[in-house]
Amino acid sequence: MNLAQIVADIAAEMAAEADRGRVADYIPALARVDPAHFGIAVVTHEGAVHEAGHSETPFSIQSVSKVFALTLALDRIGPPLWKRVGREPSGSAFNSIIQLESERGIPRNPFINAGAIVVSDALLAGHDARETIGDLLRFVRFLAEDEGVEIDGEVAHSEAATGFRNIALGNYMKSFGNLENAVEEACKVYFHQCALSMSCRQLAMxxxxxxxxxxxxxxxxxxxxxxxxRRINALMLTCGHYDGSGEFAFRVGIPGKSGVGGGILGVVPGKASIAVWSPGLNERGNSKLGSLALERLAERTGWSVFTP
Amino acid sequence: MNLAQIVADIAAEMAAEADRGRVADYIPALARVDPAHFGIAVVTHEGAVHEAGHSETPFSIQSVSKVFALTLALDRIGPPLWKRVGREPSGSAFNSIIQLESERGIPRNPFINAGAIVVSDALLAGHDARETIGDLLRFVRFLAEDEGVEIDGEVAHSEAATGFRNIALGNYMKSFGNLENAVEEACKVYFHQCALSMSCRQLAMxxxxxxxxxxxxxxxxxxxxxxxxRRINALMLTCGHYDGSGEFAFRVGIPGKSGVGGGILGVVPGKASIAVWSPGLNERGNSKLGSLALERLAERTGWSVFTP
Amino acid sequence: MNLAQIVADIAAEMAAEADRGRVADYIPALARVDPAHFGIAVVTHEGAVHEAGHSETPFSIQSVSKVFALTLALDRIGPPLWKRVGREPSGSAFNSIIQLESERGIPRNPFINAGAIVVSDALLAGHDARETIGDLLRFVRFLAEDEGVEIDGEVAHSEAATGFRNIALGNYMKSFGNLENAVEEACKVYFHQCALSMSCRQLAMxxxxxxxxxxxxxxxxxxxxxxxxRRINALMLTCGHYDGSGEFAFRVGIPGKSGVGGGILGVVPGKASIAVWSPGLNERGNSKLGSLALERLAERTGWSVFTP
Amino acid sequence: MNLAQIVADIAAEMAAEADRGRVADYIPALARVDPAHFGIAVVTHEGAVHEAGHSETPFSIQSVSKVFALTLALDRIGPPLWKRVGREPSGSAFNSIIQLESERGIPRNPFINAGAIVVSDALLAGHDARETIGDLLRFVRFLAEDEGVEIDGEVAHSEAATGFRNIALGNYMKSFGNLENAVEEACKVYFHQCALSMSCRQLAMxxxxxxxxxxxxxxxxxxxxxxxxRRINALMLTCGHYDGSGEFAFRVGIPGKSGVGGGILGVVPGKASIAVWSPGLNERGNSKLGSLALERLAERTGWSVFTP
Known part of the structure; x- marks a missing residue:
């Protein structure tokens, strides 16, 4: 298997795709991203890095950040976090408030927005939002071994200015007693976390x-x-692509977490960490070409977790 | 790793468990099963069989049969089946009719009851229910290499006599045009399929x-x-335990399909096929000790798909 | 007030309307009804009858029959009926199954389909469907003082042949123990009741x-x-037009019950019994011109229950 | 009919009731109200006032205020208000957010919380919250012809401090573009409106x-x-008691609007304006004895709108 060649081929194929999906446009900073972008970076277990396309261009990782926030929160709080957020696929759209009502303020999993806001609230743990955001940024820089990872201030500001639905989710959970801090603080952490700006290379690292x-x-x-x-990987597989998680598991077969900025982080235990990026989204809100690229990569490498 | 010892240990531990869950009681044939039963059978990739407990006692495999029916239906019909049933976790209880309404008669996945009834309907494909049931039985016997696999007539009859909710699901999907045959025929196949009676050994085989x-x-x-x-395994992982699929992936980390009779079939790609059986169920309707046994087995063998 | 003139004017206005709504087409016998039909009959408290348009043409009264079935069932069973069916507006479409799930098989009110099937089941009360249908027909003939009221056999047959959703509702309630008789029997009564064929004059009588x-x-x-x-009138006002009941109360302000055949029965306590008929439906499934005709009638006569 | 006697009798009967329901306790100012209170005031069309019990004691009218806010908003904005809020019974609990999601931010009617927040937003119409609250207070004083009507500052403050669910509703509707002003301003108006403090006599006036x-x-x-x-009365009848509106229409049969403070305003067109107050609530959140008192009053006076 010539992994470098596979990665290069996929980037070339993706560059040639006509139907690239629809770029998120709820904030200007996302709306103006060029849909022609495509990047991929694969870091193998042995430490090799294979990249192609716009793999060094920073993009807004958005919900991919939920993986890092969850890891940090579990480290700080441990199992009690699971009293406040579930571990089941949601079966409905990523920002759905319906399930919160019938399940009394406990979000289905930490990768839907409501769940991520609970994680943000848990991360605060006595600190203020500013400190917590700083901690999270330092954690991600450490993981990527790259001080160039930044939070995009314009994105964070736009998220806050337009984030009525997330603020609604926060207040709704607060009404059930499932936020410990002020809704504003928890949302501030959440909005900044979503504004993390990373390249495919940084993300795969x-x-x-x-x-x-x-x-x-x-x-x-x-x-x-x-x-x-193991458990974070399991959550990525069952819940990492919102209402398209089953489809991603079915087609690609590896744990992954997508973001509305068009990035996806994929994990092949014992084999590779992968980041892909293409800003156009499919109808479930996941990167259209990013999903396709990972499907081809899994196919050509045999990297499904569901195969011997 | 001494797999024989691990299997024997787990069976001994399960025999000693006081809290064994609640045996399904909606039909007499299930209600009278002794909750003290526990069986396990592991067939390795190399062909070794390790068994312990009541591994040779036949039990009603119920929804575990959905895996075999799906395999046969995909063989017969192929991809068009996926126009009639989805591939996403349902996010609600196994017999929920709510999702069917909002998604216009297309069940979420083939492992919830509605989805399995569509698969039964697809299996009919011009044959009558009797023939189709015969085909399915022959298929499972072939898979198990065991002519002793039977359909329990009493169970099939009871399922039909009390299966108002499944008949409702069938009629509901029929109203959306998503059943091709008479509701009675599709349900007849489904009720008989659920009445397959197999031992852990037969199931693992x-x-x-x-x-x-x-x-x-x-x-x-x-x-x-x-x-x-690969894709059937993915569906088992994301949808195999109804509303407890996420939890099972989180704790156990292998594709599995449970049935209300207390059986679970587990698959470790390249390593093993596993069947466990304990009739008492947890609050999500999955075998309580069966789940625990698989969790311990995965832990002690390192057989998660989410680990290197 | 010249009621004869008002009635004649309204019929003339309705005849001239271009946008007549969409005729129900789920069964042939309804689909072929001419959308140009419009009939109205007003029977005053004093016994005067004012008619105009196709007021003597029989049409399928469909769900308007639920008023008569409820009256008869209350007579037979009394208050215990209210343990099996509620008295609240449904807040969703007339054939919704969602509410049945969350409220464990108890329909919201007797005027949605599920509620009417419970009423049919209650009417059976030890008799068979044939007798019960006969009883109901005799009751309606007695109310109308007209032996010409019939059940349209073709409609009844078509309802049964296409009524998968109603059969689903029946089975679903049966699974919760809320039907006492066989689903087929209760549905048979329901399908025949819906097939009652009456003219505006007969209905108003x-x-x-x-x-x-x-x-x-x-x-x-x-x-x-x-x-x-009083209570049946209250139910007609709050629940008589499915998901458009609030709008009808808001605009027209009198108790009414609509049917998918385009008929509406309206009641002005102490003043009049009114029947209108126009086969085209609005987006809520209620007669478009029938609703408009009643709105104009209420306006010109001052017959709202919400006005001095 | 001796109305004075009927009113006195009912007050005496209510004073003797042992089961008085459960006083709302989500804010201290409501929780400490004595459940033994009961007041009633009936103002007839001729101008007579009949009172009994604690009819002069001010209480928090809470959601009863929605009637006055709607009247004022319709006066200011007219029919365009109905593009932003519906006129149908909600079919679910008074603070439900589920319907808002499926109907894209348009509340079912102006008497559920979400709908009332839209009305508050509409009332702002270029003014600030302070002015708008002043306008509303002046309007209610004018209606009651009583300058003693006040807004209870403690209640308003507590509503704001604990009103996470209402703030969630506001943000949620804002995310759909259905609030024109800042969520904080609309909610401020709403919280103050709910804090109107009036006696039965003032309310009936x-x-x-x-x-x-x-x-x-x-x-x-x-x-x-x-x-x-007429239309406000219709809305009171179909939507005035949240998820218990059908039951109230069925039992009492007059337009009414309840509040969580235990007050109910009842309207008999051409006959009377009625206010009752008893702080204990039934399981639907409506005054338990208030409902019973109105049922008896309607029975003894024949004041149903569904009777000749």
Missing amino acids: AGRFLMNDGLQPGSGARITTPERT | AGRFLMNDGLQPGSGARITTPERT | AGRFLMNDGLQPGSGARITTPERT | AGRFLMNDGLQPGSGARITTPERT
Whole structure:
């Protein structure tokens, strides 16, 4: 298997695709991203990095950040977090408030918006939003081994200015007693976390611990326990693509987490950490070409978790 | 790793468990099953069989049969089946009719009851229910390489006599045009399929093709393609335990399909086909000790799909 | 007030309307009705009858029959009926199954389909469907003082042949124990009741007891108690037009019950019993011109229950 | 009919009731109200006032205020208000957010919380919250012809401090573009409106225009048009008691609007404006004894709108 060639081929194929999906336009900073972009970076278990396309261009990782926030929150709070957020696929759109009502303020999983806001609230844990955001940024820089990871201030500001639905989710959960801090603080952390700006290379680097039982390959630092690593991967597989998670598992067959900015982080335990980026989304809100690229990669490498 | 010892240990531990869940009681044939039963059978990729407990006692496999029916239906009909049933976790209880209304008669996935009734309807394909039931029985016997697999007539009859909700699901989908045959015929196939009676050993044998890219290990017969095998495994992981699928993936980390009779079929690609059985159910309707046994087995063998 | 003139004017105006709504087409017998038809009949408290348009043409009264079935069932069973069916507006479409799930098989009110099937089941009360249908037909003929009221066999047959959703509702309620008889029997009564064929004149005559505290004006026969009459009127006002009941109360302001055949029965306590008919429906499934005709009639006569 | 005696009897009967329901306790100012209180005031069309019990004690009118806010908003904005809020019963609990999601931010009617927040937003119309609250207070004082009507500052403050669910509703509708002003401003108006403090006598006085085709009986001032009056009454009947509106129409049969403070305003067109108050609520959140008192009053006076 010539992985470098596979990666290059896929980038070339994606560059040639006519139907690229629809770029998110709810905030200007996302709306103006060129739909022609496509990037891919694969970091293998052995430490090789294969990249192609716009793999060094930073983009708004948006909900991909939920993986890192969850990892940090589990480290800080541990199992009690699971009293406040579930572990089941949601079966409905990513910002749905319906389930919250019937399940009394407990979000289905940490990867839908409501669940991520609970995680943000848990991360605060006595600190203010500013400190917490700083902690999270430092954590992601450490994971990526790259001080160039930034939070995009314009995006964070736009998220806050237009984030009525997320603020609604926060207030709704607060009404059930499932936020410990002020709604504004929890949402502030959430909006900044979504504004993390990373390239495919940085993102794939940051995801390495997930393919490696919780250890950072280079430094050997333990990021989290093997059990938690396994479980985060399981959550990515069952819940990582909102209402399209089943389809992604069916077609691609590896744990992944998508963001509305067009990025997807994919994890192949023992084999690779992968980041793809293409800004156009499919009808479920996941990167159209990003999903297709991962499907082809899984096919050509045999990297499904559902195959021997 | 001494797999024989691990299997024996788990059976001993399960025998000693006080809290065994609640046996399904909606039909007499299930209600009178002794909650003290526990069986386990593990068939490895190399062909070794490890068993313990009541591994030779036949039980009603119920919804575990949905895996075999789906495999046969995909073989007969292929991709068009996916126009009539989805591939997403349902996010609600296994017999929920709510989702069917909002999604106009297309069930979420083939492992909830509505989806399985569509699969039964698809299996009919011009034959009558009797023939189709015969075909399915022969298919499962072939998979298990065991002519002793039977359909329990009393169970089939009771399912039909009390299956108002399933008949409602069938009629409801018929009203949206998503059943091709008479509701009675589709339901008859479904009720008989649920009444398949198998031991853990037979069930683990029947599941071997799923760990082996679609080939039956002994005979070398191709049961289905590698791609379909991978995809059936993915569906088992995301949808195999109804509203507890996320939890099962989180805790156990292997594709599995449970039935209300207390059986679970588990698949570890390239490693093993596993069947466990304990009649008492947890609050999500999945075998309580069966789930726990698989969690311990995965832990002690390292057989999660989410770990290197 | 010249009521004869008002009635004639409204019929003339309705005849001239271009936008007549969409005729129900789920069964041939309804689909072939000419959308140009419009009929109106007003029977006053004093016994005068004013008619215009196709007021003598029989049409399928469909769900308007639910008023008569409820009256008869309350007579037979009394208050225990209210343990099996509620008295609240449904807040969703007339054939919705969602509410049945969350409220465990108890329909919201007797005027949605599920509620009417419970009423049919209650009417059976030890008799078979044939007898019960006969009883209901005799009751409606007695109310209308007209032996010409018939059940349209073709319609009844078509309802049964296409009524998968109603059969689903029946089975679903049966699964919750809320039907006492076989689903087929209850549905048979329901399908025949819906097939009642009446003219506006017959329908307005049959509704007279509702404006008159439960007494039939001509014969002086007591059809039901004043309290029940009041309550049936209340149910018609809050639930008589499915998901458009609030709008009808808002615009027209009198108790009414619509049917998918384009008929509406309206009741003005102490003043009049009214029947209108125009086969084209609005987007809520209620007669478009029938609703408009009643709005104009209420306006010109001052017959709202919400005005001094 | 001796109305004075009927009113006195009912007050005596209510004083003797043992089961008084459960006082709302979500804010301290409501929680500490004595459940033994019961008041009633009936203002007849002729101008007579009959009172009994604690009819002069001010209480928090809460959602009863929605009637006055709607009247004022219709006066200011007219029919365009109905593009932003519906006229159908909600079929679910008073603070439900589910319907808002499926109907894209348009509340079912102006008497559920979401609908009332839209009305508050509409009332702002270029003014700030302070002015708008002042306008509304002046309007209610004018209706009641009583300068003693006040807004309870403690209640308003507590509503705001605990009103997460209402703030969630506001943000949610804002996300659909159905609030024109800042969520904080609209909610401020809403929270102050709910904090209106009135006695039964004041409330019954304020409601007189609703029984009188929109004219204030004493002054002869036109409060609103006859058509709007009729329609507000219709909305009270179909939607005035949240998920218990059908039951109230069924049992009592007059337009009414309840509040969580235990007050109910009842309107009998052409006959009377009625206010009752008893702080204990039934399971639907409506005054338990208030409902019973109105049922008895309607029974003994024959004041149902569904009777000749």
